[in-house]
Amino acid sequence: MKTRVLMTICCAAALVSCKREERGFRVAPPSAEKIETKSLSDLHPAGSSVAPPTKNDYRENAYAVSEGEKLFAAYNCVGCHAHGGGGMGPALMDNKWIYGSQPQQIFSTIVEGRPNGMPSFRGKIPDFQVWELVAYVRSMSGLGTSGASPNRSDEMKGPTPPSSMPKQTPQNSSLPKSAERPPP
Amino acid sequence: MPGRNYQATRYSGLDQINTGNAKDLKVAWTFSTGVNRGHEAAPLVVGDTMYVVTPFPNILYALDLKNGGAAKWKYQPEPASAAQGVACCDLVNRGCVFSNGKIIFNTLDDHTIAVDANTGKEIWKTKLGDINHGETITMAPLVVKDKVYVGNSGGELGVRGWLTCLDSNSGKTLWRAWSTGSDADCLIGPDFKPFYKKDQGKELGVSTWPPNRWQIGGGTVWGWVTYDPESNLIYYGTGNPGVWNPELRPGDNKWACSIFARDADTGAAKWAYQMNPHDEFDHDGINENLVLDLPINGQTRKVLLAAQRNGYVYMWDRTTGEVLSATPFIRITSSFGVDLKTGELHTNPEKKPMTGKTVRDVAPAAPGAKDWQPCAWSPRTNLLYIPHQNLAMDYQGTEASYIEGTPYLGVNVKMYANGNANRGEFCAWDPFQKKKVWAIQEDLPVWSGTVVTAGDITFYGTMDGWFKCVNAKTGDVLWQFKCGSGIIGQPVTYKGPDGKQYVAVLAGVGGWPGAIVAADLDPRDPTGALGFVNAMTDLPQKTTKGGMLYVFALP
Incomplete structure (x- = not known):
């Protein structure tokens, strides 16, 4: 009897832990060369010509997202965007995306910079780290996966941790909703 | 000039509006600036014209006082858009000055510009700094005779601070006094005689830092410069040392958080006094130092009077730099007081910040007991009118990486009301009795300037x-008017071309505390805007953006 109870508990525990994250140990970042220029407008004269979104597998990888969180502090992103609430730079935990919420748009925001104060980090941050940052930045407004997003903030009494963040549907997304990757 | 005079008393001799009739004040005219960021500037009246400089993009308007404030011309300096990304605390500008037919002001992207006061044509434009170093300029310059004094901002980005003197006729740089580095760079020479032993010695701007760290050591000069015509000395304070987390910069970190007295012509330092050696909490020393002659213990003393960020009202002998008194004007937990014999600030060891540790209930918080918002002094009441905030904070040290042109902080901050009291106050301070005569409690931080008049009235927003x-x-509120947006500007009063007295102020919320509204920050992150968001989460429900000049008069 005891053994059966123990077995049941172990099986249940194993099942629950399986749900947490299916980690690919060698997740390749999307190649930067493959990135197509994304439109920043919802207006597409003479019909839609939307490039397909680049898949960022780091979104499902807890290690990559947590590396992104560390890099977000190390590259001084925190100094301007705080822990998502913003300051010198805009908030990243809300549903407003001035330059687009798609992974490749965030990638180019970091690499190319933006005219109203976002610096260009071209040549300063390796591409795979930029993709880790992208995965973390999206998780800040609940656009990550529940399995991979951090369960708590590392800093003093920060905002709601990304894993508990209610999803903020991006405003003025330049891609149709169907182009978003479905949750796993 | 925004300070009204070299001494920065912000006292006006006009008395048409007084305690008896102030209740009848009405709006005379208004003017929309078309800019939605924080408006900290003082409107400047010269003859029949009012000059207003806006926050970024730093538009200069000339308004015709004979024609209901209609715009005569506007000058658009078109500062670099990228400058917005290195401005720590909203995109403010604190005003312009007039000298010899020219309006002189600074732009966020590090230019000082002189414009013909009549025509609005640019006379000269001098680039003083580089946004790629993290430098911006937000302060209002001071002009004395043919010299313009300008300092930089960027203490949150590891900028090396300076005060630069320009020729007001040509815009050419005459000298620059750095706040850190060698004595030569700091214009410290044989005339330099600090009062206290702690400030005496050679090359302290280098030796009080870890090797070479003075190069990114802060001490920016983003506040107020005052002048004493009698001694021909200018006085100003320097900002916080570079990297906020003090554990990462052992030493006194000179000359951050210090007061300098310099020869107005050569810039040679006469004395300096470091208020916060090894500053722990971003307690810049940039607040205005009023130049006053006051009777102290039966004799007239030449003093500087200043309500400083670390929570004390300081009175210095301005000829020597001796601290005559330093009295708390809010609840302070970060220090225990100033030793007048040694000049030392006794810091509280329990609040000492460390990497990975959170210290709680540090008062005053990072913006201090009073930030940039200038006081006024009335020679009629002999009182100092102090608009200020009343905040405490939690302060967590973290690692920091220096990347040129990005923030250099190494802390997480979360602010809240100090001792469960109100977040702001407007008070009258008696420097002789060293106490408040009256105080008006405000729910929100009082981030506006003030002005006091011979009618024995004072204004704030x-x-x-x-x-x-x-x-x-008495501190009785005689009249109030609800402006369209929150007020963080500097009120002024002037006599119009029709001989009537007017009062003017810029509304337009923003600045460090108002960034939550001006920059649409997310109130759910308490560390937003360097921790100020946590103390201001209700502001978006209480005001909205919008720059507007209001001018009031009696009917």
Whole structure:
């Protein structure tokens, strides 16, 4: 009897832990060369010509997202965007995306910079780290996966941790909703 | 000039509006600036014209006082858009000055510009700094004779601070006094005689830092410069040392958080006094130092009077730099007081910040007991009118990486009301009795400037948009008016071309505390805007953006 109870508990525990994250140990970042220029407008004269979104597998990888969180502090992103609430730079935990919420748009925001104060980090941050940052930045407004997003903030009494963040549907997304990757 | 005079008393001899009739004040005219960021500038009246400089993009308007404030011309310096990304605390500008037919002001992208006061044509434009170093300029210059004094901002980005002197006729740089580095760079020479032993010695701007760290050591000069015509000395303070987390920069970190007295012509330092050696909490020393002659213990003393960020009202002998008194004007937990014999600030060891540790209930918080918002002094009441905030904070040290042109902080901050009291106050301070004579408690931080007049009235504004007239003797509110947006500007009063007295103020919420509204920050992150968001989460419900000049008069 005891053994059966123990077995049941172990099986249940194993099942629950399986749900947490299916980690690919060698997740390749999307190649930067493959990135197509994304439109920043919802207006597409003479019909839609939307490039397909680049898949960022780091979104499902807890290690990559947590590396992104560390890099977000190390590259001084925190100094301007705080822990998502913003300051010198805009908030990243809300549903407003001035330059687009798609992974490749965030990638180019970091690499190319933006005219109203976002610096260009071209040549300063390796591409795979930029993709880790992208995965973390999206998780800040609940656009990550529940399995991979951090369960708590590392800093003093920060905002709601990304894993508990209610999803903020991006405003003025330049891609149709169907182009978003479905949750796993 | 925004300070009204070299001594920065912000006292006006006009008395048409007084304690008896202030209740009848009405709006005379208004003017929309078309800019939605924080408006900290003082409107400047010269003859029949009022000059207003806006926050970024730093538009300079000339308004015709004979024609209901209609715009005569506007000058658009078109500062670099990228400058917005290195401005720590909203995109403010604190005003312009007039000298010899020219209006002189600074732009966020590090230019000082002189414009013909009549035509609005640019006379000269000098680039003083580089946004790629993290430098911006937000302060109002001071002009003395043919010299313009300008300092930089960027203490949150590891900028090396300086005060630069320009020729007001040509815009050419005459000298620059750095706040850190060698004595030669700091214009410290044989005339330099600090009062206290702690400030005496050679090359302290280098030796009080870890090797070479003075190069990114802060001490920016983003506040106020005052002048004493008698001694021909200028006085100003320097900002916080570079990297906020003090554990990462052992040493006194000179000359951050210090007061300098310099020869107005050569810039040679006469004395300096470091208020916060090894500053722990971003307690910059940039607040205005009023130049006053006051009777102290039966003799007239030449003093500087200043309500400083670390929570003390300081009175210095301005000829020597001796601290005559330093008295707390809010609840302070970060230090225990100033030793007048040694000049030392006794810091509280329990609040010492460390990497990975959170210290709680540090008062004053990072913006201090009073930030940039200038006081006024009335020679009629002998009182100092102090608009200020009252905040405490939690302060967590973290690692920091220096990347040129990005923030250099190494802390997480979360602010809240100090000792469960109100977040702001407007008070009258008696420097002889060293106490408050009266105080008006405000729910929100009082981030506006003030002005006091011979009518014994004083004005200030609140961040939810109330512009108030107060009896300077009693503290009774005589009149108030609700402006469209929160007020963080500097009120002024002037006699119009029709001989009537007017009062003017810019509304337009923003600045460090108002960034939550001006920059649409997310109130759910308490560390937003360097921790100020946590103390201001209710502001978006209480005011909205919008720059507007209001001018009031009696009917």
